[in-house]
Amino acid sequence: xxxxxxxxxxxxxxxxxxxxxxxxxxxxxxxxxxxxxxxxxxxxxxxxxxxxxxxxxxxxxxxxxxxxxxxxxxxxxxxxxxxxxxxxxxxxxxxxxxxxxxxxxxxxxxxxxxxxxxxxxxxxxxxxxxxxxxxxxxxxxxxxxxxxxxxxxxxxxxxxxxxxxxxxxxxxxxxxxxxxxxxxxxxxxxxxxxxxxxxxxxxxxxxxxxxxxxxxxxxxxxxxxxxxxxxxxxxxxxxxxxxxxxxxxxxxxxxxxxxxxxxxxxxxxxxxxxxxxxxxxxxxxxxxxxxxxxxxxxxxxxxxxxxxxxxxxxxxx
Amino acid sequence: xxxxxxxxxxxxxxxxxxxxxxxxxxxxxxxxxxxxxxxxxxxxxxxxxxxxxxxxxxxxxxxxxxxxxxxxxxxxxxxxxxxxxxxxxxxxxxxxxxxxxxxxxxxxxxxxxxxxxxxxxxxxxxxxxxxxxxxxxxxxxxxxxxxxxxxxxxxxxxxxxxxxxxxxxxx
Numbered sequence: 044x045x046x047x048x049x050x051x052x053x054x055x056x057x058x059x060x061x062x063x064x065x066x067x068x069x070x071x072x073x074x075x076x077x078x079x080x081x082x083x084x085x086x087x088x089x090x091x092x093x094x095x096x097x098x099x100x101x102x103x104x105x106x107x108x109x110x111x112x113x114x115x116x117x118x119x120x121x122x123x124x125x126x127x128x129x130x131x132x133x134x135x136x137x138x139x140x141x142x143x144x145x146x147x148x149x150x151x152x153x154x155x156x157x158x159x160x161x162x163x164x165x166x167x168x169x170x171x172x173x174x175x176x177x178x179x180x181x182x183x184x185x186x187x188x189x190x191x192x193x194x195x196x197x198x199x200x201x202x203x204x205x206x207x208x209x210x211x212x213x214x215x216x217x218x219x220x221x222x223x224x225x226x227x228x229x230x231x232x233x234x235x236x237x238x239x240x241x242x243x244x245x246x247x248x249x250x251x252x253x254x255x256x257x258x259x260x261x262x263x264x265x266x267x268x269x270x271x272x273x274x275x276x277x278x279x280x281x282x283x284x285x286x287x288x289x290x291x292x293x294x295x296x297x298x299x300x301x302x303x304x305x306x307x308x309x310x311x312x313x314x315x316x317x318x319x320x321x322x323x324x325x326x327x328x329x330x331x332x333x334x335x336x337x338x339x340x341x342x343x344x345x346x347x348x349x350x351x352x353x354x355x356x357x358x359x360x
Numbered sequence: 361x362x363x364x365x366x367x368x369x370x371x372x373x374x375x376x377x378x379x380x381x382x383x384x385x386x387x388x389x390x391x392x393x394x395x396x397x398x399x400x401x402x403x404x405x406x407x408x409x410x411x412x413x414x415x416x417x418x419x420x421x422x423x424x425x426x427x428x429x430x431x432x433x434x435x436x437x438x439x440x441x442x443x444x445x446x447x448x449x450x451x452x453x454x455x456x457x458x459x460x461x462x463x464x465x466x467x468x469x470x471x472x473x474x475x476x477x478x479x480x481x482x483x484x485x486x487x488x489x490x491x492x493x494x495x496x497x498x499x500x501x502x503x504x505x506x507x508x509x510x511x512x513x514x515x516x517x518x519x520x521x522x523x524x525x526x527x528x529x530x531x
Contacts, residue, residue, distance in 0.1 A: 079374045083381045324371035325364055 053145055061134055065278035070096050072319050079323040106267035111173070114264060118172035123269045126165035126276030130283055133158040137286050138213050140296045140303040151212040152204060155287060156197050159242055163189045165276065166244070166251060170261035181260025184330060185251035188241055191337040192248075195345035196238035202231040202352040203291045216295035225292040230348045232292045234341055239284035241337075243277060245318055247325040250333060285314035391469035393495070396454045398470040399445055401485065402463065402494035409489070410464035410501055413440040417456035417465050425449035426456060435510025437502065443485040448478050462501040466494040 070085065070093060077084025088094030110116055136151040138144035148154050163186055170182020204210055206227060207218035215224075225232045241248040252260035262273045289295060289310035296303030328336070382389045391397065402410055413430030429441040456465050475481050493499065508514045515522035 078379075079371050081374055081377050081379045081381075083379055083383070320368060320372060324368045 050145065053143060057134055057137075057139070057145060058131070060139075061131065061279060061282060062275070064282055065275050066096050066100060068278040068281065068315065069099055069274070071315070072322075075316060075319045076323050079320065100271075103268050103271040108267040108269065111175075111264050113174045115172035115174065118168050119264075120269070122165050122169035122172060123265065123272035123276070124165075125168070126162055127272050127279065129158045129161045129165070130276050130279035133283050134279075134286075136212060137283070137290065138216065138295065139307055141213070143304070144213065147211060147213055150210045152200055152210045152215075152291075155283075156193070156200075159196075159280075159283075160189075160193055162242075162276075162280070165273075166261050169265070169273070170251075173261070173264040175264055177257045177259075178261050178263045181251045181253075181257045181263070184257075185244060185261060188244075188248065188250060188333060188337075191334060192238045192241035192341075195234055195337070195342045196242060198342070198345035198349055199231045199234035199238060200291065201349055202228045205349075205352050205356050212290055212295075216290055216297060219294040219297060223292060223294045228292060228348075228352070230344065231352075232288070234345050234348065235291070236288060237341065239288065240318065240321060241333075243280035243284055243318075245277070245281065246322040247327050248333065250327060250330050253327060281315055281318050282311065285311045285318065288314050391471070393469060394467075395469035395471075396452045396467040398468050398473055399447075399450065399452075399456065399483075399488065400466055400468055400490045400494065401443060401488045402466055402490055402492065402496075404500045404502065405493055405498065406500065407491075408437070408502065409439050410462045410493075411440050411443065412438045412462055412464070412501070413443075414438075414461060416459040416461065420455040420459035422453060422455065423449045423451055436507075437509050440485065443488060445483050445488060446481065447473060447483060448481040463494070463496045463499050464501075468494075 073095070074084040074086075074092070085092035085095040088098050110119055133155050135145040136148050136154050138147065166185040166189075167182045170178040170180070170185070173179070203215055203224045206224060207215040209215060209218075218224075244251050250260075251257075252262065254260075257263070262270055265273060286307075289307065293310050294306075295310070296307040298306035301309075404410055411428075413428055415428065415430065418424075418426040418428060425446040426444070427446075428443040430438055431441040432438050452467065454467050457467050460466075473481070502509060502512065503518050506514065506517060506520060514520075
């Protein structure tokens with residue numbers, strides 16, 4: 044009985060934690076941005092302004108859910124669902140602690156990459172179905188950006204896969220008992236971090252929604268909870284990338300004294316805060332800079348990293 | 361690339377910087393005495409109304425938010441029968457204060473005038489009139505003006521000589 048219920052319990056806990064965290068990140072991000080801009084941010088509603096999360100949710104849910112008459116209705120409705128669905132499905136393979144994982148796939152990393160690639164559809168379809176030139180430009184930008192950054196995102200990860208000898212995320216974490224992979228794979232870590240930021244379309248790589256030039260890019264026409272879904276999707280993406288970084292390069296739940304779940308949460312939270320620091324500090328590059336940076340610098344570096352890692356692993360065996 | 365890392369570090373250092381926000385309802389920002397806020401009507405040091413209902417403020421007002429009606433009391437002093445400022449129109453430009461020949465209308469450093477109903481922003485004379493002389497404590501218009509009113513004839517004002525009978529001026 045308990046063995047049958049356990050997977051459902053894990054699913055419920057993961058969903059609860061991820062969705063609440065992504066809603067809470069609205070508050071975290073605003074407070075942290077404020078901190079780095081010498082302001083206070085939302086601190087009026089409830090203790091430390093935490094009630095702001097509830098207030099924002101109520102606002103989003105009660106706003107008019109408007110579909111423009113010129114939009115392609117079916118696709119327009121579908122697009123925001125895709126981004127949240129793919130991001131949430133990705134969490135199926137993320138181990139929160141030893142054994143605490145929904146599906147411990149033996150191709151976990153490939154599954155993650157596949158799901159993050161599917162996320163592009165959401166943005167492109169949203170831009171396309173809005174029937175608005177700014178939205179379309181945003182969608183095209185997102186497609187080009189995510190295609191080119193996904194290439195070396197996968198390549199950057201392969202170094203850890205080689206060292207661990209497995210695509211399974213729990214195996215990769217267990218392989219880091221002696222030494223976190225951030226030390227032998229530092230270049231891979233930096234590359235993956237940059238690709239991860241680009242993959243979640245966060246600043247400084249938010250060219251798809253660049254408000255100064257494209258108004259809001261692919262979600263210009265979205266309002267109410269559909270717009271909220273894009274936001275939730277983006278935050279889930281941030282949590283996901285932070286979780287993957289801490290799993291692949293920082294030993295996931297491994298750590299002394301504290302229980303494994305706490306270690307994993309702390310590492311993930313650290314990278315979420317780093318994501319927000321990136322947003323607070325860095326300006327947005329031009330689009331051609333972004334593309335040439337991706338193809339001419341990051342991709343060769345990722346390939347070189349792969350070659351050297353491969354040679355070292357080969358020499359050792 | 362290095363400059364990006366540097367700017368990350370510079371921003372991160374602001375974690376420990378002092379925050380500049382003034383937590384408004386609890387703390388209040390300092391407003392200078394000559395801040396242009398809520399408009400008041402002031403009185404002479406002897407307690408009389410300063411306003412002589414000359415209408416210059418109403419004329420100077422770019423948004424036409426001042427309306428008043430002049431009248432005269434038994435001593436010959438002009439004063440406004442009613443004096444009304446519609447603060448939902450007022451832009452706090454201070455032109456009325458500049459136009460006023462008697463220092464009657466003055467702007468004060470009070471900005472907390474929020475209301476839920478628009479009509480509550482229409483202030484009548486009773487809402488505008490204060491008991492003191494405002495920013496000019498010693499100024500008393502009727503005591504320096506050359507106008508004769510009840511209790512003060514021509515030539516009895518401060519620094520004023522008694523009127524000369526020009527018929528007695530012989531070459």
